[in-house]
Amino acid sequence: MNEPASKIKIKIKIAHLDMDAFFAAVEQLDEPSYRKKPVIVGGLGPRGVVSTASYEARSYGVGSAMPMARAKKLCPNGIYLAPRFSRYKEISAQVCKVITEYTPLVETVSIDEAFFDLTGSERVFGPAEEIIVRVKDRISKAIGLTCSVGLAPNRFLAKLASELEKPDGLVIITEERVQEVLDPLPVRMIWGVGRVTERRLSSLGISTIRDLRTATLDFLVREFGASGRTLHRLARGEDDTLVQLASEPKSISREETFPQDLYRREEIESVVRRLAHETATQLRWEKLLGKTVRIKVRFSDFQTITRQVSLGERTDSGKLIEAYALDLLRQRVPLARQGVRLIGVGVSRLSNATVRQLSLFDDEEEEAALEQAIDRLSARYGTGVVRRGQGQEGGVKSDE
Amino acid sequence: MDFVCMKDDLVFGVKLASYALGTRSSMPILSGLRMDIEQNRLRLYTTDLERAVRCEIPVDNRAGDETVVLNGAVLSQIAAHLPEDDRISLKTDAADGTAVKLRCGEALFDLPTLPVEDYPEIAALPPTRIATLNVDQFHHGLEQTIFATLKASETTRLALTGVDIVLKNNSAKMVSTNGYRLALKTIAAAEIVEENEFLIEAGILTDLDRVLSQIGSATVDIYQGSGQLFFQTGGVTFVAKTIAEEFPDFDQVIPKENTLALAFDRLALLSTLQRIEITAAKESGAITLRATQEESAVRINSSSKDKGEAEERVRVKAVPTGAIEIVFKAGYLIDALKRMNSAEITLWLSTAQKAGLIEPSGGVIDPLDEGVLYVCMPVRISD
Numbered sequence: 001m002n003e004p005a006s007k008i009k010i011k012i013k014i015a016h017l018d019m020d021a022f023f024a025a026v027e028q029l030d031e032p033s034y035r036k037k038p039v040i041v042g043g044l045g046p047r048g049v050v051s052t053a054s055y056e057a058r059s060y061g062v063g064s065a066m067p068m069a070r071a072k073k074l075c076p077n078g079i080y081l082a083p084r085f086s087r088y089k090e091i092s093a094q095v096c097k098v099i100t101e102y103t104p105l106v107e108t109v110s111i112d113e114a115f116f117d118l119t120g121s122e123r124v125f126g127p128a129e130e131i132i133v134r135v136k137d138r139i140s141k142a143i144g145l146t147c148s149v150g151l152a153p154n155r156f157l158a159k160l161a162s163e164l165e166k167p168d169g170l171v172i173i174t175e176e177r178v179q180e181v182l183d184p185l186p187v188r189m190i191w192g193v194g195r196v197t198e199r200r201l202s203s204l205g206i207s208t209i210r211d212l213r214t215a216t217l218d219f220l221v222r223e224f225g226a227s228g229r230t231l232h233r234l235a236r237g238e239d240d241t242l243v244q245l246a247s248e249p250k251s252i253s254r255e256e257t258f259p260q261d262l263y264r265r266e267e268i269e270s271v272v273r274r275l276a277h278e279t280a281t282q283l284r285w286e287k288l289l290g291k292t293v294r295i296k297v298r299f300s301d302f303q304t305i306t307r308q309v310s311l312g313e314r315t316d317s318g319k320l321i322e323a324y325a326l327d328l329l330r331q332r333v334p335l336a337r338q339g340v341r342l343i344g345v346g347v348s349r350l351s352n353a354t355v356r357q358l359s360l361f362d363d364e365e366e367e368a369a370l371e372q373a374i375d376r377l378s379a380r381y382g383t384g385v386v387r388r389g390q391g392q393e394g395g396v397k398s399d400e
Numbered sequence: 401m402d403f404v405c406m407k408d409d410l411v412f413g414v415k416l417a418s419y420a421l422g423t424r425s426s427m428p429i430l431s432g433l434r435m436d437i438e439q440n441r442l443r444l445y446t447t448d449l450e451r452a453v454r455c456e457i458p459v460d461n462r463a464g465d466e467t468v469v470l471n472g473a474v475l476s477q478i479a480a481h482l483p484e485d486d487r488i489s490l491k492t493d494a495a496d497g498t499a500v501k502l503r504c505g506e507a508l509f510d511l512p513t514l515p516v517e518d519y520p521e522i523a524a525l526p527p528t529r530i531a532t533l534n535v536d537q538f539h540h541g542l543e544q545t546i547f548a549t550l551k552a553s554e555t556t557r558l559a560l561t562g563v564d565i566v567l568k569n570n571s572a573k574m575v576s577t578n579g580y581r582l583a584l585k586t587i588a589a590a591e592i593v594e595e596n597e598f599l600i601e602a603g604i605l606t607d608l609d610r611v612l613s614q615i616g617s618a619t620v621d622i623y624q625g626s627g628q629l630f631f632q633t634g635g636v637t638f639v640a641k642t643i644a645e646e647f648p649d650f651d652q653v654i655p656k657e658n659t660l661a662l663a664f665d666r667l668a669l670l671s672t673l674q675r676i677e678i679t680a681a682k683e684s685g686a687i688t689l690r691a692t693q694e695e696s697a698v699r700i701n702s703s704s705k706d707k708g709e710a711e712e713r714v715r716v717k718a719v720p721t722g723a724i725e726i727v728f729k730a731g732y733l734i735d736a737l738k739r740m741n742s743a744e745i746t747l748w749l750s751t752a753q754k755a756g757l758i759e760p761s762g763g764v765i766d767p768l769d770e771g772v773l774y775v776c777m778p779v780r781i782s783d
Contacts, residue, residue: 291683309556312578314683327556355684357580357729358777360653360755 011175013118013128014243016150016158017135019095020167022112024054026091027081029144038062038078040071047258051083055167067259086285088112091143098138102131107243115155117243129172136170153178156191156239163189178237183210190234192227200224209235252290253346254278261300261339268340269326275345276325280318283347284371289314289356290347293324297333298342306344307332313357314349318371320362321347401437401492402463407504409457410488413444414472414479416455416614416636419607421472422448429518433472435490438465445522446472451604452639453611454522468492468500469514483507525637526625530594531567535612535620535633537587541574542609544739544772548576548583549602562599564647567592567622571771575650576602581732582650583739586771590619598629599643608638654775655757658748660724662691662698663717663761666745670737672714676702677730679710685729686779691720702730717744717762726752727779733758736774741766752778 019025023041028034038057042050048068060075071078092111099106102125105117118128125131132149139147148169150161157178161171164181173181187209188198204223206212212220212235220228233239254275262268272295283290294308307328311320325345329335414433422430427449434445442459446452482488485505493499493510502509545563552561557579566573570592574585600608608631612620615634623630631638676687681704690699696719703709726749736758737745744762755777760769 310554312550312555312560313580324556331556351683354782355681355686356780356782357684358753358780359579360577360582360775360777361579361648 010119012153013122014152014155014158015116015118015128015132015135016152016155016162017095017099017114017116017132018148018162018166019092019112020146020148021052021054021058022145023052023083023088024057025145026084026088027079028054029091030087034079038075039081040068040075040078041081041083042068042071043256044068044080044082047260049257049259065257070259085111085282089285091145094143095139095145095147098135098142102135105243115158115243118151132170132172154237154239155241155243156234157237159191160185160189173237179213182235182237183208183213185209187212190231191239192230192234197224197227251294251346251348251350252279252282252286252288253294253296253344254282255296255342255344255346257298257342258340261341262343263339265335268335268343269329271343272325272329272345273322275343276322277318279345279347280316280321280371283316283350284353287353288350289316289353290321291315291349291351292347293321293328294344294346294348295325295328295333296342296344296346297329297335297340300339300341302341303338304342305333308348310349313359314351315359316353317362320359321345401435401466401468401490401500403437403442403459403461403491404487404489405442405457405459407482407486407488410442411479411482412614413442413455413457414475416611417444417446417453418472418476419611420446420448420451420453420638421476422446424448429469429514430520431472432469432514432519433475434467434469434516434519434522436465436467437461437463447520447522447639449520450601450641451607452523453636454639455636463492466492467516468497469516469519470500470511471514474511478502478509523625523628523639525630525632526623528594528624529621530596530624531572531592531622532590532619533572533622534587534590535617538572538620539609539613540768541572541585541587542605544585545574545576545583546602546605547735547739548578548581548774550578552601552603558601558643559599559645559647561603562601562643562647563605564597564599564650566597568595568597575647577648577650579648580729581736581774581776582653583736584650584654584773584775586773594624596624597647599645599647600629600640601643604640608640611636611638653755654773655748655750655755658750658754658757660691660720660722660749661718661746662689662720662749663744663746664698664714666737666740666743666760669714669745670734672700672712673730673734673737676700676710676712677734678702679704679707680730681705681707684779685731686727686781687730688725688727690725691716692723693720695719724749724752726756727781728756728776729779732776736776740772740774741768753780754778 024039027039027041038060039054040050040057040062041052042048050064050066050068050071052064053062057075057078062071062075088111096108099116103116103118103121107115118131121131122128128151132151136147136149139145146168148162148166150158150171152158152161152173153175157173161173164171187193187201187206206215212231217232220232291314292308292310294306296306298304309324309328417433430448436443440459440461441456443456445454483505488504491501493501498513500511500513502511550560560578564575570589572587572589576583615636617633620631620633627642629640629642680687680702687700687702697713697715699713701711740760742760742765745758746761748757755775758774
């Protein structure tokens, strides 16, 4: 060892866990007749998009973010289901519980994905390499689902490792093997390298991570500015971002990208209404109230507008969030000739739902009972099964 | 243009007109103050399209009729700093009419004009007067309602940014709400010619109130235009844009069957609330009121993790006829108590989930509190 004794390096052990085809796998778990069959979960409406396809469905060429209509053409015999978020959340919480038995340092990235830091766990539970085997095993036995896990000296490599042998993968990248693993991989395996960057790199003759690693820092900075520096570091497997501890969510939002741009105002408004109610459902599910409503609209030229407004008092009422989201759309978003490719609705400035300022004009009791009934039905039969009539305008005034 | 007028007249006119000066950079012409000279009268006019002020002052006209538009903000500043002299003269720069010379005492200003043709048209006073209100009462009504609105810059719900004025049964009802509390004031009208209801943004009403207070007339006449109301008094007209939204059905949310009366010394309750609010949770401002049939007092307390807790007993006039524990946002109660004037107020309650009502009470109700009422929804605490 070249390290002086005073600078003994602690070996960081970060794991990344990704549930395999999560939504579809849960459906197959709950309904045995779906097992071994192509299951596709996503929006079932005319413009629905695939959220998750089971591995059986993927063999037909069905993938996430694909328009439902196209999936149905590729896989006409597939089982098509609307997502049941509350059920997925339940399972997600169970998975999280397994992990937290080994470390308190868990960062849930999304409903089916988490980072966890096992550096300090080794003294208590043994080598991290063994802990992840136990975690995988328990998720498989106790819950009945498979996942892919990566273990590495940092977050970037851990995530990359978990992606290498999906499904049911377990890949460990040790410090010594970093370059060996990275070098042959295509550049798009790097965090933040999307289609655009990939194309630009390719035009510069860079297609593998090795190519990127051998490019000079000066060259990358000249071509890509500040992100050139990041590319230079990631190509070497360097990443010092920490596992972000689970904290109270700062905002809750839902967004949707359309396979074909939307032009008609009624269509756009109906998406806003739906996303507002989905956001409210999640607020109630998490027992939170939000004070600021925000909408996001991305146009066909990728120009993106976000607008937000304060509610005065916090709420989880879908009716109110819908009313404000529509106000923002109508008053502050110029829907000119451009098509709309993405719409998002969210709320922020969240607080605990145990303290609630009651409203003068909305019958909160009645409203809450109605919305909770919808939540329960959606939890059981999938979102979209029950929906409010669209004639209803929220808030305390009419909108016209 | 060439005229001389009394300095005080022009200063007064410019000051009134400045309340409707536009500030939007998208329409620079609205930062202009329009002056129309017609024989021996000078008419001053400003508008930001939401409100407009028009007033007239007598002048000694030495040339023909003419219209110019000058920078209103500059003119206001000049008006505030004129030297000692009782007269002021304005004269178009003869050369091309693109500048005006303003002279007062030894001071001389050369002011560029703005293009008259760009200035928006002035709406004529509509023929029908619909009501006449007593200025003093109207002022108190505004004072006791405007505070309960939301600021126009902070919301998209236009109806909540205004005060609803209902002219009916020989009285004017003024109502405002932010959706969680509501302030209502009923004043006797000097005359109602035509019953109607209008919603006007609070900021515009604040400016109207200021203009009316400068004029000092006893009454103001109201005329109805299209999408706007004209308030006229003492040769001054204030035009206010109305909000084309339906105001929420306020009558239905005013509690009519609250039987638990808690009569407080207003100032004692106010200062207690201000103290207890210190330790209330920041997000909710929640304070708890507890009344029992055992003592003629109400216990008020608050607590929050980071700030601590506080409790205080406030005397009520009589032992409550029932027990209740109810939570309010302290700020909502404080807002109302601050704007009342009577020594005693009563908080009328029914259940912990229903609206409370505050009104002045006791033997002597302050005349300023005639017809005032405040409704506030509680905060619900659940597990």
